[in-house]
Amino acid sequence: MSTPTTAEQDGLQSRLPDPIQFFPEVATIAGAMTKATRNGSIPHTTVSLVQLRAGQIAGSTYHTVRQTDLLRKAGETDERITAVASWQDAPYFTDAERVALELVEAVLTPNPSGERVPDALYAKASAHYDDKALWTLTLAIGQICFFIPVALIAKPIPGRPLGKNYSK
Numbered sequence: 001m002s003t004p005t006t007a008e009q010d011g012l013q014s015r016l017p018d019p020i021q022f023f024p025e026v027a028t029i030a031g032a033m034t035k036a037t038r039n040g041s042i043p044h045t046t047v048s049l050v051q052l053r054a055g056q057i058a059g060s061t062y063h064t065v066r067q068t069d070l071l072r073k074a075g076e077t078d079e080r081i082t083a084v085a086s087w088q089d090a091p092y093f094t095d096a097e098r099v100a101l102e103l104v105e106a107v108l109t110p111n112p113s114g115e116r117v118p119d120a121l122y123a124k125a126s127a128h129y130d131d132k133a134l135w136t137l138t139l140a141i142g143q144i145c146f147f148i149p150v151a152l153i154a155k156p157i158p159g160r161p162l163g164k165n166y167s168k
Contacts, residue, residue, distance in 0.1 A: 016154035017168035033143040041133040042140075045074055046097055050104045050137065051144040052084050055151075057108045062151040062165075063144065065158035096128040104141050 019026050037047050048071045055063025071081050083090035087101045103125055106116045125134060150156070156165040 012157045013167040014155050014157055014165070016166070018163070018166040019150065019154070020163075029146075030143075033139060033146070037136055037140045037143060039132070039136055041136045042096075042100075042129065045071065045076060046100050046137075047140040048074065048076075049080075049084055049093075049097055050100050050140050052081070053087070053101050053104050054108055054141065054144040054148065056085055057105065058148045058152065060148055060151040062156050062158045063148065069159070099125045099128050100137055103137065107141050108145075 038044060048067050052064060052067035052071065055067055068081055072078075077092075080090075080092040083092050084101070087093055087098060093101070099121075102121060103117065106118075106121055109116070125137070129137060154166070157167065158165075
């Protein structure tokens with residue numbers, strides 16, 4: 001049995017139609033969030049690595065495929081992209097990228113014994129990022145968290161470009 005390619009997935013259907021037809025302001029929100037996270041205070045690669053990890057944690061094929069594609073187009077190596085899932089012991093990430101990945105995991109992973117983002121993690125993050133960069137990282141996490149329910153409920157088609165990833 002062979003793995004279906006993107007071309008073979010043409011029969012895939014989303015559960016819901018594109019939300020833009022009901023809520024055109026979503027495009028404005030998405031554009032504003034993208035503009036905010038691309039303000040130059042942190043590398044675009046860091047944003048994509050964080051959003052890839054968020055997609056992995058949430059179990060979203062759509063976001064995992066999308067962020068992987070964006071990272072590849074940005075020239076990232078397969079080793080770095082693949083190692084996001086096991087970043088803790090992977091030799092491919094800078095200390096700043098590691099703390100960004102640790103931060104997104106803390107935000108998205110319940111901690112039954114305390115705060116998700118304890119002071120020690122915040123201190124580690126603030127050692128690598130100034131206030132604007134920390135806000136940018138926070139917005140990047142918020143941006144992907146805004147779209148995770150869309151991906152999990154509506155099931156846009158992975159690998160298709162925005163605007164063509166809904167079938168209804």
